[in-house]
Amino acid sequence: MQMMMNGVIQIALFIAILVILTPVLGRFLARVFMDENHILKPLLGWLERLIYRICGIAKEEEMSWKSFLSGLLIFNFFGFAIVFLLQVFQRQLPLNTQHLAAPSWHLSLNTAISFITNTNWQSYSGETTLSYLVQMLGLTVQNFVSAATGIAVLVALMRGLTRKTTSTLGNFWVDITRSIVYVLLPFSLVMAIFLVSQGVIQNFTPYVHATTLEGVQQVIPGGPAASQIAIKQLGTNGGGFFGVNSAHPFENPTPFTNFLEMLAILLIPAALTFTYGRFAGSNRQGWTLFIVMLLMFGAGLAVSMYSEFSLNHVLNIAGNMEGKETRFGVAGSVLWSVATSAASNGSVNAMHDSLSPLSGMIAMFNIMLGEVIFGGVGAGLYGMVIFVILTVFIAGLMVGRTPEYLGKKIEAFEVKMAIIAVLAPSFVILLFSAFASVTSTGLSSLNNAGPHGLSQILYAFSSAAGNNGSAFAGLNTNTVFYNLSLAIGMLIGRFGIIIPVLAIAGHMATKKVTPSSSGTFRTDNWLFAGLLIAVILIVGGLTFFPALALGPAAEHFLMNAANAF
Amino acid sequence: MKKQLLIAFRLFLVLTILTGIIYPLSVTFLSQRCFPAKANGSLVMKNGRISGSELIGQQFSGSGYFWPRPSATGYNTLPSSGSNLGPTSVQLRGLEEKHRSEFISRNMLNSNTQVPVEMLFASGSGLDPHISLQAAILQINRVAEARGFDSAKKLKLQSLVFKFSEKPQYSFFGEERVNVFMLNLELDNLK
Numbered sequence: 001m002q003m004m005m006n007g008v009i010q011i012a013l014f015i016a017i018l019v020i021l022t023p024v025l026g027r028f029l030a031r032v033f034m035d036e037n038h039i040l041k042p043l044l045g046w047l048e049r050l051i052y053r054i055c056g057i058a059k060e061e062e063m064s065w066k067s068f069l070s071g072l073l074i075f076n077f078f079g080f081a082i083v084f085l086l087q088v089f090q091r092q093l094p095l096n097t098q099h100l101a102a103p104s105w106h107l108s109l110n111t112a113i114s115f116i117t118n119t120n121w122q123s124y125s126g127e128t129t130l131s132y133l134v135q136m137l138g139l140t141v142q143n144f145v146s147a148a149t150g151i152a153v154l155v156a157l158m159r160g161l162t163r164k165t166t167s168t169l170g171n172f173w174v175d176i177t178r179s180i181v182y183v184l185l186p187f188s189l190v191m192a193i194f195l196v197s198q199g200v201i202q203n204f205t206p207y208v209h210a211t212t213l214e215g216v217q218q219v220i221p222g223g224p225a226a227s228q229i230a231i232k233q234l235g236t237n238g239g240g241f242f243g244v245n246s247a248h249p250f251e252n253p254t255p256f257t258n259f260l261e262m263l264a265i266l267l268i269p270a271a272l273t274f275t276y277g278r279f280a281g282s283n284r285q286g287w288t289l290f291i292v293m294l295l296m297f298g299a300g301l302a303v304s305m306y307s308e309f310s311l312n313h314v315l316n317i318a319g320n321m322e323g324k325e326t327r328f329g330v331a332g333s334v335l336w337s338v339a340t341s342a343a344s345n346g347s348v349n350a351m352h353d354s355l356s357p358l359s360g361m362i363a364m365f366n367i368m369l370g371e372v373i374f375g376g377v378g379a380g381l382y383g384m385v386i387f388v389i390l391t392v393f394i395a396g397l398m399v400g401r402t403p404e405y406l407g408k409k410i411e412a413f414e415v416k417m418a419i420i421a422v423l424a425p426s427f428v429i430l431l432f433s434a435f436a437s438v439t440s441t442g443l444s445s446l447n448n449a450g451p452h453g454l455s456q457i458l459y460a461f462s463s464a465a466g467n468n469g470s471a472f473a474g475l476n477t478n479t480v481f482y483n484l485s486l487a488i489g490m491l492i493g494r495f496g497i498i499i500p501v502l503a504i505a506g507h508m509a510t511k512k513v514t515p516s517s518s519g520t521f522r523t524d525n526w527l528f529a530g531l532l533i534a535v536i537l538i539v540g541g542l543t544f545f546p547a548l549a550l551g552p553a554a555e556h557f558l559m560n561a562a563n564a565f
Numbered sequence: 566m567k568k569q570l571l572i573a574f575r576l577f578l579v580l581t582i583l584t585g586i587i588y589p590l591s592v593t594f595l596s597q598r599c600f601p602a603k604a605n606g607s608l609v610m611k612n613g614r615i616s617g618s619e620l621i622g623q624q625f626s627g628s629g630y631f632w633p634r635p636s637a638t639g640y641n642t643l644p645s646s647g648s649n650l651g652p653t654s655v656q657l658r659g660l661e662e663k664h665r666s667e668f669i670s671r672n673m674l675n676s677n678t679q680v681p682v683e684m685l686f687a688s689g690s691g692l693d694p695h696i697s698l699q700a701a702i703l704q705i706n707r708v709a710e711a712r713g714f715d716s717a718k719k720l721k722l723q724s725l726v727f728k729f730s731e732k733p734q735y736s737f738f739g740e741e742r743v744n745v746f747m748l749n750l751e752l753d754n755l756k
Contacts, residue, residue: 009737051583055575067569074573082581125644141585145577173576180580185588196596199620202604203593210608210615212623213630213749219642220606220618226596227589243644247689249620250606255739314653315661322657322686323647326634326695329740333689351647351689354657452651474649555653564655 004309007331010259011301014335015294017263018270022290023283025267026274032182033155033175033275040182048181055173062168065506068156069499071172072149076116079142083112086138087130096131097206097222103129110483115142117494118150118237118376120346120469121486123478125243127221132204139239140228144188147235148179150378153498154272157382158279160505161406164513169505183268184235191230191264199253202226225250233264236376238346238469246336246349247325258328258349262336265345269374272381280406284524289384292529293342296373296536300362301338307358308334313562323351334359341366344376346469353448353456353472357559360472361552364459367466368429369540370422376467382501388523389418389504391535395521395528405523407513414507417500424496425465426543428489432461433547441481447474450565451558455551464489609750616750622694623746628671628711630752631696631704633745634683635664638691647689661685672707695742698730708752718755725751 031038052059063071086093087108091101103111107123114121115138126135152175159169196202201222208220225241229251232239239245246252246261270290277286308330311318324333333350340347341363352363366373372384388405393415396403403410436442436457446453456472463470464486471477477486522528596604607619617623622633624640633640637648650657664685669678681700683693705726709719729748733739 006733006737006740051576051579054579055572057572057576070566071569071573074569075577078573078577082577125646127642128644136589137581137585140589141581144584145580173572176580177576180584185584189588189592192592193595193599196592196600196604199603199607201606202589202596203606205605208606208608208615210617212617213611213746213753214623214625214627216624218617218621218623218640220608220615220621221642222606224589224593226604227592230592231584242690243646244690247647248645249618249622249690249692249694253607253620255734259738312652315658317661317682317685319682320652320686321683321688322650322652323689324683324686325688325690325693326683326697326742327693327739332739349689351649353649353651354647354689356652360652447649448651448654450653452653455651472649472651473647474651555651559653564653564658 004331007305007329010331011335014259014263018266021267022270023274025271026286027278029183029271029275030278032178038182040186044181044186048177051177051181057171057173057177059171059174061171063171064167065156065160065169065502068169068172069502072152072498075145075172075176076149079116079145080112083115083138083142084108086134087111090131090134093131093133095133095136095204097204098131100129100131106480106483107478110487113487113490114469115139115239116146117467117490118146118235118344118379119464119467119490119494120232120237120239121464121471121490122239122243122469123483126240127242132223135228135241136224140231143228143231143235143237143239144180144184145176147184147231147237147377148176150376151179152176152378153501154378154382157385157501157505158276160509161385161408162279162281163509165511166509167506169502169509184231187234188227188230191234191260192226194260195226195229195257198257199250200226200229200257201250221250229261232347233261233345234268236265236269236343236345238340240347244351245347247351252349255327255332258332258336261347262339265339265343265347266374268377269343269380272378276381282524285406288524288529289381289388292532293373293384296533297338297342300342300366300373301335304334304338304359304362305331307356310356312356312559314559314564320354320356323354325349337363338366340470341468342373342375344371344379344466344468346463348470351473352459352470353474357552357556360455360459361548361556363470364455364462364552365540365544365548367462367468368544369536370425371466371468372536379467379497383421383497386418386421386497386501387532387536387539389414390422390539391528391532392521392523394535395531399521401521404514404520407516408508408511414504417504421497421500422539425493428465428492429458429461429544430547432485432489433458436461436485441479445476445479445482447476448565451551451555452565455555458547458551460486461489465493467493609746611750617746619744619747620694622692625745625749628707630749631701631708631745634693634696635660635685635687636691636693637687640692642692645690645692647691648687672703674703678703694744694746696745698726698741698743701726701730701743701748721755722752725755
């Protein structure tokens, strides 16, 4: 009972802090991206200007959606090339204290794509695969720039939705520079130091050999972990320094670091909804999206908590601790699993493979809905705007009125692009999973039988397509088939959405704004919030219901009938 | 296009230096100055040798030490891992039964004793340093007997266990727990 109470208090506190910080941080972010005065400008303005000078960036120069996109793609391609090459030449490069060999070409490829797409899927364990140099110079950098890329796309979309009759969306270089200099870097620095104060490691020394009290040798790993963990949480990246991610005591040593790391997952995505309201010139527009996200988050959390504390008829136990850490307990693990899957973060503090069937399903479903329940930094909200466009369109069809959003007409082009953005990840999840579950190559990687095996495959492709990165980790994905198919899935899930989003932004920017009248369909009230939730659930539900019925739902009912596999 | 290529290249380079070199080195510098012991892994020395890390669990199988949770890797850190067995796994059910009967028989407990759930299942990291207070209490008789403690010393052992019980952090974060390695370290010094 005490355990339950603590869980409830932690969850209530978590949500309260999130709600309080959303307007505070959201207002700050709006000032950063609207280039107004803000608290960090006097402190770090010189760094921003220095970067522009070195790189030859003219900060007033505006970009069309196409040049915004080409800049983004080129920039991300450099990131891919560097991360790939750093791994290939890991053996020859410095800071490889454990003399680790270079990972296979397909693993290096998967990891490089994984980190540029903000997925951070890991077919490897950091402590036995990657040198300190690769982690720091390759992966930590991508943690920053892939998060900044997501924010930049969102900012471009916000400009496109709110500017009048123009063809430009701002400057990609300026937006990523500002995201890093004023937001991600200072926040990460503070968080990293705090994490070290609680026990997260930050060093460059070789692994230490200890002799345990019973006289056995135990290796204590090292590395610059804290600096990577701070940004992996804040940038909704989620790629662990160690294989078991934030379940590792060196990544997440205390219940308090657990709480803060969880909060860091949702902090920026939540705040961006408020920023959105500022751009739209109406805080209510932002709060409406925030409430939709919070309600869906709360519903998922309730199901997940209920399921995890219910009796498992196979193991004859409620509150199963398999794959969970004592210091976090069941509640601390479930809250994390819901937050990390809702937010496209993908870090874990408990093994999702061992969660109860419905808790695993909620994590999977959060991802399948398109990572719009807070979602990745920037990515979550631009994904949500896609659903807003669909909702406005459907509502317009129902009442026979031209659909409008923020005073602008939604036309065939926007709806087509929105549909592409919704279908791209769904295509990956369903077709790739179907292929893997009927081929021996796909099936040979399973470590669980029965419906849980299907869940493992389904989760992997959902995670890749949603750019989440968490896993049912019992599936061995370090094979040519999975490394390549997941890499393709991650690319489609990332750029298959970014490209239509920027196209929508570019087209919306050119439109006139009609002043709202009593005939305008409002998008900032409870009715609209309800419609939006319905559209998200119907699209997600209809697309994935059959697959979920065969995987986690079937496992749930079989478990209740005490069937084991 | 050529201009974009040039800017992209330069900006990527500058941001790499900023976030991939300056940032991690600053964090390292600051944390090595302010929290050197923690930054280096909270290592624990005994008789001039490193005997482990306060944060990383280690294997104990002898009767004279408190036991940690089951681990999918036997507390091997390279790499860390959980079992990843699902909730309807036959194998997991078998392991659960094995852990329960071992815990009951080796601790000489009544066969219907409620064994704390974390002692039946492996942790996510395979390196969980903690068990619940109840799981430690259930092991006191076995440890005392294996070490040949008289009743006075057994009382001391009991209070030692309670001394090592950590309440939830700041009164409600996380769960009450006992760090097995730190308890065993102190156990060796018990006079």
